[in-house]
Amino acid sequence: MFQFTNEAFSILSFLFPGYLGFRIYFIDKSWNNLSPINVFYGSLVFSFFSYLIVFGMVYAFFDLNFVLQSYVFALISTPIAIVLGLLWRLFGHTRFHKFLYKIKVTNEDNNSSPWMQLFNNPQVSLSQITVHMKNGVSLKCDDTSYFSKEEWMKIGLYSHYTCAEGDVYFIANRIRTEESGEWVKVEDLHVEDPWGVKIQWIPVSEISRVEVRAVKAT
Template sequence: MVDKLIELPVYVQLVLVTGYIGYTVANQGFREGERKDELLYGILVYGLIGWLVFYYVQQELSSFAWVFIIAALAAASVCWGAGLLWRRWGRKWYFELLYRLRLTTDNSQGSLWNRLQQDTGIWPTQMVVTMMDGTKLCCDAVQDFDNAAVRLFETDQTGNIALYVNRKKKPDWENWKTVESVRSDSWGDNLTYIPSREVRYVEVRYLKKKR
């Protein structure tokens, strides 16, 4: 595969490399179930930007030494920046526009769980996981673990959860019980891994981040 890529014309290599850089940044977190045609078209869109930047820089700096390397780095940087801007603001603004125009309510972010996971405009404050056997695992103040080795809590697109559990309640318990030694200066913080197959449902409190 690499040998075939090297044999391609330089401009094709440039489009593929810079396009892939821009596309992966722009779609970070939304590539689950990605189709091959989506990947190809995305690379071509950002690769075109990369090629235009490369061509312009090469023309403007044609008298400089190492002009090819300078132009290639400039193309890669611009594609990376374009992908970053789309990922940070462009995607949200675009779908808000479609919503306001009453064209669609689909934001192309996949499952609702992934939409919550990828939304950087909100932050979790409290989380309760109810297991299949009825056991409840709670983190009363998620933000207290902002400085932990693994910040706050972790989750993935399949629903696995890693949570700092400071309270626990089993179905036959009348009251919640405090989990001792969740935090330790010597040993670190106790992170509980909860596989998705064991989760019945999840309750999360969110606050909107201040702009």
């Protein structure tokens, strides 16, 4: 019968807060490209600093024999690790790479891929999207703001959406085939209930090129 030993529980409780902090820091990046060792050490770093902060906070105010029990320490450290992940993502990462740039170590911001910088950057809003596919068909949305309806967004339906791997869906109102070479209106783009709006999902394996127009998000 499986026995959950104290050592295994101690390791789990130590890494758990750090994993949550690391997950928040890495929330919109591709986890498929991460090795287990990167996840382990990333979790270890956030756990270490969260435990260090908690130890300093409770040293003068609590019974250390009680607090140093692994499950108690993990419960206290978890929100600290989450806050650390948020702070590093919002402020630390960018400033650290700016510092490396200033001392001429690197000009790489290590922030995201070009794809994610366009589609998942909260400071950028895409006003137009054109996707050219390998089969010669092109799909286009002339104005994404027209399809950014509040009632749709409340249920998770957006004018466009993508993942770190590169798949994309968007509401395309125009289509062009290789044979015609002319943009034509997508028929039945939006019909009354119960049918709703037509959405195009395109896997990254079928995408040849993507063109967008971008503005500063408001």
